[in-house]
Amino acid sequence: MDDETIITGPLYEVHKKVYPQATHGTFRTIKWGLMAFTLAVYYLMPFLRWDRGPNLPDQAVLIDMPARRFYFFFIEIWPQEVYYFTGLLIIAAMTLFLLNALAGRVWCGYLCWQTVWTDLFFAVERWVEGDRRERIMKDKKGWTFSRVRELATKHVLWLLIAMFTGGAFVLYFADAPTLLKDLFTGAAPGVAYIWVGILTFTTYVFAGHMREQVCIFMCPWPRIQAAMTDEWALNVSYERTRGEPRMSVKKALAAHERGEKAGDCIDCHQCVAVCPTGVDIRHGSQLGCIQCGLCIDACNIVMKEIGRPGNLVAYDTDINIARRDEGLPPVYKLIRARTLIYPVIILAVAGVMALKLGTRADLFVNVLHDRNPLAVTMSDGAVRNGYTVRVLNKQANDRKVEVSVEGSPNLQLQIINGKGGQAAVVGPDQTLELRVAVTAPAGSVPAKPVDVVFTVKDETGATTATHKDHFFPQ
Template sequence: MTQLEELVRQSEVKPATPPSPPPPDDDIDDIPLYAARRKIYPQSVHGTFRRIKWAVLLITLGIYYFLPFVRWDRGPNAPSQAVLIDFPNRRFYFFFIELWPQEIYYLTGLLVLAAIGLFLMNALAGRVWCGYLCPQTVWTDLYMAIERFTEGDRREHMKREAAKWTLETYARKGAKHFLWLMVAWWTGGAWVLYFADAPTLVKELATGEAPFVAYAWIGILTVTTYALAGHLREQVCLYMCPWPRIQAALTDEYALNVTYRYDRGEPRMSAKKAEQLKAQGQHVGDCVDCLQCVHVCPTGIDIRQGSQLGCIQCGLCIDACNNIMAKLGRPRDLIAYDTDLNIKARQEGRQPSYNLIRPRTLLYAAIIAIAGGVMLYTLATRDSEGISVIHDRNPMFVRLSDGSLRNGYTIRIVNKQLKSRDFIVAVDGLPSSLVDFVGLPPRADGRQLVSVGPDQTKEVRVLVTDYSDVPPAASTTVLFSLIDADSGAVAQVRDHFFGSERR
């Protein structure tokens, strides 16, 4: 029997079973709130969307697992890892970008871009993030591939599960779980490599010299990856992930979703029955009820029942249906990315339309462009030096024995470059004042040369004394300037000189 004949045999229409009568009122309390989980055995499939998913899997996991080993030369006194979250030195490195803790707003901007990007994807093609890019989907795809490699495809796997377990069954399951654990272990190991020099940490992990926190996080991520991708799978999408509920509130009627085109598929029946009815001049649908779209679904839903919470828009049912349609000589895309509006338009004899560019998508794209542009501009024009001033709080000012007023400040100088630099610190704003840099020789012009080491900060204690004959105001603005002695770059900040109205 050929594969096509087998599919036709499976698709023969079976008499519908009558619905069960409702339970008596006394038994309602015994009905469970949630149905027991039905184990899903997804079948392998070949096609366009499956190839796209394989490409996304290889690219994303390749980046995740091997990016810590990529080197980037930043010169002396700097780490050479391309992507590094350096907690001890409070730095984040991403190739040529170096971020300090006070630049956390860049992380906020990235989160905003990620959220709006998710909204844009949803407005264009529904839960396309869930179907292709979500980490749960990517790792689950990998785990399913390992499962098929060790235990066979859907039919073979189900047959082994139903039969009495043999030594071969235990061996296959043991190999599967061993490979699952190895993937989970390397997933946790790759994560910690982003927080230290990767080659060095790998050596320390192998010799038992790594810090305990590294082993702890590897263990945590190994367990979570093994549990989520290997065992919970679709349960994460159905019960744990909030995005399906949020996505339903953000979508509209123009977003493309994986859709069963019932205007073309109904009434569904077996291929043999359809040929008989066609010969009689009756209308028949293209769907042969082969259930291939259900068998390949990673969450086990039937897309022909309409939009459902379990559908992650992965498109595997499209590939499965297209393969069947090709074998039967029928048009492709009985299941496709489409909208209910287009189905109704075809039923009414109108041309379908695809409105990808509309106010919603333009607004999301504009927000991404503006936020990304602002971040790039600030990143390109940011200073490599900085100055901040903290005024003494108690007391706000001191009156000296000669009647003059003195304010104290703590100046913090920031050198973001990887070399030592000399800065000129200037204090201006009072017509007659004496600026005393504590621990440094006093200068009459209110300026002082301060050296700051590479990639360091330095605090300088400054006492400003006003000795003018004219009583100062209760608060006078004082300008603190930081000038690079070599390049002349200037950073400035303003503070206040406090005093009384009268002497």
């Protein structure tokens, strides 16, 4: 019989609850600042006002589904302009790639919504239950009245934050003050309560209970990022050549007296204690590390207390890690091909979008020729072609427009479904469909199909729109 390997233990490691410890320092301060800024933007943005004139909403950022409009301060996007969202997605992707090229998963550590809301939930948890050691001891003691009260308080606060998160989301789809009042009085549409419920549930579960599991198991970015990074990207790293071998301060002093090497790392595990995903950075780059830098702050505090240089854990590159092993000085190369290509793409896409926004018209025309019949011969020998002309008015007021046609000599245009003639009125933010007849009088009928150009001009004469089509003699 062939030898067989007998597995006696579990196939997968049992997940251990992570109790992140509070810390302070440069990177913790940056995270607090970014968290306050991003949450303020998310919760307060719907209440900002922006005067767009009469007949238009005054909410600065609004996704108006009934009117099929997206408003962002002075920018108004129509459904036909969905390519602007494509441009924004390209810019967002390139920005993410650029951050990855510069500093790995720095997006995950500072700006990802999972990180931001989890940080907020951690802060509430520490405020109610205490820091890491207190929470571990309370969990070991089991259920007491005081413990139940603390947990109930924490989860109520979590649910309130989650509910406000869902509530803020729906405020982007209607006038925020009005909808907020309707939500509290029960007068809001049912779909608003459904979405508040969905966002409340997902925020509470992901930020309160799943936490690091979202970053490690659910999010695809760590896998993608690992394939896109290079050896020049800055990542949170442990300086092994300086830190090893690990030993206590007393043992290190004794080792120095004996002339032996002693590392600066005293194996205090503070870098692990403060990590929101429970990673030991001393084991090298890992999937769970979100590059938040909290372990750097924690290690620097310890190094300062024992009188040793800081930055034993720091942002560094794979190149420098290898160079230190060889006794070479560190080198940095922030400017390289990928850190130049990504900004160029971002600027190019942003430039095209800005140019398109700055030069776009607010009056459009589309023409569709009748298919059956293509042409009708009148009793007097004249030939008539029928067209459907759609005029789009993107202004917030009525506009009187005049439709004309150019191409073959003596062509005559008449609006059939209007009051006759060549003029019509298009309502604000509306599309008007016109049935138009173009006639070539007898004696002026072209011998073969000719190109014609339809022109729509508003009453001021300052704005025109054109569309090219054909006139058929038969």
